[in-house]
Each structure stands twice: as structure tokens, then as C-alpha cells.
Amino acid sequence: MATTTTGKVSTNTTEAITQEPSYTVPGLTTKEGASVAQILQQRLNAYNDLHLTLKHAHWNVVGPNFMSVHLMLDPQVEAVRGFADAVAERIATLGSSPQGTPGAIVAQRDWDDYSIGRAGAIEHLGALDLVYVGVISSTRQAAADVEDVDPVTNDLLISQLGELEQFHWFVRAHLENAGGRLVTEAASTETEAATSAASA
Numbered sequence: 512m513a514t515t516t517t518g519k520v521s522t523n524t525t526e527a528i529t530q531e532p533s534y535t536v537p538g539l540t541t542k543e544g545a546s547v548a549q550i551l552q553q554r555l556n557a558y559n560d561l562h563l564t565l566k567h568a569h570w571n572v573v574g575p576n577f578m579s580v581h582l583m584l585d586p587q588v589e590a591v592r593g594f595a596d597a598v599a600e601r602i603a604t605l606g607s608s609p610q611g612t613p614g615a616i617v618a619q620r621d622w623d624d625y626s627i628g629r630a631g632a633i634e635h636l637g638a639l640d641l642v643y644v645g646v647i648s649s650t651r652q653a654a655a656d657v658e659d660v661d662p663v664t665n666d667l668l669i670s671q672l673g674e675l676e677q678f679h680w681f682v683r684a685h686l687e688n689a690g691g692r693l694v695t696e697a698a699s700t701e702t703e704a705a706t707s708a709a710s711a
């Protein structure tokens with residue numbers, strides 16, 4: 512247990528989501544419901560992290576192309592907030608308790624905070640390319656992991672993937688050179704991607 516900034520004692524967020532529910536959707540065992548909810552909790556963390564990160568980039572982008580990138584990001588924020596809402600409500604439908612606090616994201620995520628602050632449009636786009644690679648790859652894995660046990664959750668994740676991949680294309684279209692290659696292709700960190708994008 513940890514003490515929050517408001518002085519309240521918080522429950523262990525990981526424990527709350529792994530607890531087997533007393534009921535779940537018809538046709539699934541409570542154990543299956545718990546395991547799908549646990550997979551969805553990591554999507555909830557990823558989507559909450561992503562919409563906050565996209566807003567951070569929306570606020571911190573500067574320089575040439577400021578306005579187009581600033582404006583491009585807001586519909587993505589709104590859509591990803593909707594994805595978070597949908598997976599949280601699916602967790603509740605499955606009989607578990609979605610963990611939507613900032614503490615849950617930090618305690619349960621296995622990735623680092625976005626590392627770019629005030630920077631040019633192309634640098635943020637380079638870094639966001641890597642952010643989307645991470646979220647899309649892990650969402651594809653989650654969709655595959657639930658495919659047999661819960662086609663309804665699989666369908667939800669597949670529809671979100673289609674939109675995420677389109678947003679990723681919006682980002683990548685800025686990073687493609689005349690030869691059709693991504694200028695970020697050799698980057699393995701956000702900082703490297705930002706630097707590659709800026710120097711291309």
C-alpha cells in the first residue's frame with residue numbers, strides 16, 4: 512500500500528486487477544474473465560499514457576509546421592481517450608475493476624515516460640513514430656492473446672488498431688524521404704528518432 516498526495520491510503524493497483532471477479536460475461540469462466548481484464552488493463556495504461564503524451568507534444572511543439580502538427584494531434588488525443596474509455600468499460604463488463612489513476616499507469620507500465628520536451632515539429636514526429644510502434648505492437652499482441660477466449664474483446668482491439676495505424680501513418684508520412692524510406696528507421700530511442708528526423 513502507498514500513501515497518496517491527498518493523504519489517503521491507496522490499494523495495490525496490480526492486486527486489484529488480478530483478483531478473480533465474482534461474475535463475468537456469460538460463456539466465460541471467471542478465471543478467463545480475469546485474464547482478459549488483466550490484458551485490457553495494460554491497454555488502458557497504454558492508451559492513458561498515449562493520450563497524455565500526444566497532448567504533451569501538442570503543447571510543446573515549436574517552430575516551422577507548428578500549427579499543422581499542433582492541430583493534427585488533437586483528434587488523435589480525443590480518439591485515444593475514447594479507446595481508453597472503451598477498454599475500461601470492457602474491464603468493468605468482464606466483472607473486474609479498471610484502474611484509471613495516474614499511479615496505475617506508472618506502477619504497471621513497462622515503458623519509460625516520453626522523453627522529448629519543447630522541440631520542433633519534425634523532432635516530435637520522429638519520437639512519436641517510436642511511440643506508435645510501441646503501442647501498436649503491444650495492442651496487436653493483446654488482440655492475438657484474447658482472440659480464442661474472447662472474440663468480443665478481440666474485435667474491440669482490432670477496430671482500435673485500425674485507427675491507431677492510420678494515426679501512425681499521419682505521423683510517418685512526415686518522415687518518409689523521396690526514396691520511400693523512413694528517416695527514423697535506424698532509431699531505437701525517441702531521442703535518436705528526433706535527432707534523425709531533424710537532420711534528414
Ligand SMILES: [Fe+2]
Nearest residue numbers: 569570581585
Ligand atoms: Fe490545445
